[in-house]
Amino acid sequence: MEKESKIAASTQSATSYSVGVVAAWFVLNMTIANLNKWIFHRYPFNYPATLTGCHMIACYGLSAATMRARGLEPRRLTPQARRSVLRLSLVFVVSVAAGNAALSYIHVSFAQAIGATAPLWTVLLSVVLTRRSYPPLVYVSLGLICLGMLLTVRGEVNFHPIGFALVLTATLTRALKSILQGMLLSSPDERLDPIELLYHMSSRSACALGAWALVMERALLYDAGARSSGLWLCIVGSSLVAFALNLAQFLVTKATSAVTLQVLGNIKVVLLILVSVAIFGNEVSVQAGAGCALCIMGVVLYERATRKKSPREGKV
DSSP states (O other): OHHHHHHHHHHHHHHHHHHHHHHHHHHHHHHHHHHHHHHHHHSOOOOHHHHHHHHHHHHHHHHHHHHHHTTOOOOOOOHHHHHHHHHHHHHHHHHHHHHHHHTTTSOHHHHHHHHTTHHHHHHHHHHHHHOOOOOHHHHHHHHHHHHHHHHHHOOOOOOOHHHHHHHHHHHHHHHHHHHHHHHHHHOTTTOOOHHHHHHHHHHHHHHHHHHHHHHHOGGGGGOGGGGOHHHHHHHHHHHHHHHHHHHHHHHHHHHSOHHHHHHHHHHHHHHHHHHHHHHHOOOOOHHHHHHHHHHHHHHHHHHHHHHSOOTTOOOO
């Protein structure tokens, strides 16, 4: 009886922890989205690689400081772990670059619609890369989530072949990033602490983003509007939030799975719509309402499908 009580208490504690990190991830996502929107539209600051590079520099410095405060030193990575972290960093940079470049050719609504398929791509890539298997109900639930998101964000879809290729690349690499970080956080051979993984990934990502900014965003050096103290105060705030958000993302991946992270990303969009309606009284079309309902239905089915995982299925 005592043993069962301890198991129940441990399960309840793990559930509370998962709910807590997911809630923090949601709040931080909404915060950084509004901060970045303010930076890009209030000033305007049209240098996304530079902004993301600032985020990665902050992540590197703050993760190093956090480890020192905990009395820890970054472990020397094995050659295999170094290659894995480098792959993760490059995939992250490609995802950011492709996503930003796509918006030069297509509307945000179209980009969101394609991005809504990320959970399904995550499952398919994990099957190919990790040989995991999923029950049929997972595919049904993810199909409903993707369809619901497509209906929710569907607006004026302006198809452009280059824009479509870029946003699909961004979606695939985002799905791949979730899988790679899940492997690094859970693999017996390469298991890294979330703060340690952020430390190693951010330094490599900052270097790649810095090179991109030097080539593509050199105009920043001559942009008088980018010298505003208020702008850089916002960038510092955004960078601090980015550190907390990236750490929360790793914690969510470790506590749940790569697929669940992508599902939560779609739920975030639904929550943003509901919050917008509740606070600002924005109108929502019948189609968008049906999309939200399908998305929520898909999440319920996904939770039911993953509650009892088959023996061959694991976290990815």
